[in-house]
Amino acid sequence: MTRAKTGITGLDELIGGGIVEGSTVLLSGQSGSGKTVFGLQFLYNGITKYNEPGVLVTLETRPNELRSEASQFGWDLRVLEQKNALIIIDAASGKAGLPTSEKYALRRGFDMSTLAEEIYRAIDETKAKRLVIDCISGLGIRFSEPSEVRNELFRISALLRELQVTSLFISEIIEPDSQSRAGVEQFVTQGLITLNLSDANGALKRDLLVWKMKQTPHSLKKHSFKIGQSGIEMTAKKKSRTKNA
Template identity: 40%
Template sequence: MVDDFSKRRVKSGIPGFDDLIGGGFPEESTVLITGSTGTGKTTFVAQYIYKGAEEHGEPGVLVTLEERAKDIRREMAQFGWNFKKYEKEGLIAIVDGVSAISGIPSEERFVLEDRINVDNFLRYIYRVVKAINAKRLAIDSIPSIAFRLQNEGDIRGVLLKLNTILLEMGVTTLLTTEAPDPKAGRISRYGIEEYISRGVVILDLQEKNIELKRYLLIRKMRGTKHSMRKYPFEITDRGVVVYPSGEIY
């Protein structure tokens, strides 16, 4: 039996972050990135996929359910990230989960036509992962998968099924969700997401000296030792940067 602590690490691509989790995410784990609007969740997971391709040659799939693929590429270009380059090389696949459902024509290679049917959604993502032999997967975001479900039991069932499929894929996955009120202990939209994930990272905005500052907290990370402190981070011209020393340089 392999000790979780001896598992291969998957580098996050986030400067300063891997120092807090023993060198990277435990391989084949599912990690929840949660926070309120504007905390940087989409940038965090896009950086994970992009840097995996750029720095380690690891194929990754980015499933975008809130923005069109071309909008993601344009927004991430501000950090100097050329997603198209690695898409052409077969190292990145962006699954557009917005265009078809919104009735907007799409010229994307990977277009999700039915995220309303969760089984079809999961089957399609599975096929894309296998098509490029992906080692990394990011889904942004969980509420966009379950947005038509009202019953808590149905939502729980969908998330459990998602977790099972992710384990079968053998990828290291980041999922995003909304945190309605972290200060009141609500760290996810449904209160279920954190239980299906082996890791939970909370991104937060706090007022300090009459301006908002970004902070990160690793709430849970099974299979590795990790810090339980809050650390400042910024979204810079090179993406998300975490400051393990607690000081912003």
């Protein structure tokens, strides 16, 4: 089985070497938990380390903000875009009622068929093997209607599986301890990873948990990580001290 390595230090070992090629993973977490950084890193590593072009659909952050967020970690997205290894589909400007000069953009009030067409076009142009949607709350689906969430996500996920594109659906979590926003998104995807921020003695600490990863024996533990100069990095557990006799 071919797997798409995330290239995130310490993570691929927890999921049997990477994400099964062509599958879809829901990546959820509260605000500031690192979802966007994770998505950017997955695409950037895919292109630069594994020769897998990528597509990023951005629904709530304008492309220039993303480029500048990525540049903090030394990831120059423009260079990848110029090489046609990366396409950013701007669905954020239209939603904000702002003009965009991006080559790939979706207007305000777009529907899922238009999104699917644009995704198809971008994948075809880059020969993409990876895709990130950041975040699915911006897709215009009524999250109060779980069956609608399921149906719409299933449509996009089925297209991506058909095209053998390994994908991350980013989802925000509003209720603490929930796995997704509508509670059903993870049923459509083959994997579920949550990024968590929790209080440990007055300071926030980050950890990641793999809840589901089909066809994969994976870790069921919470794993600490940090966001540093090179993005997300799993932090190795301190070795327990062996007692000397």
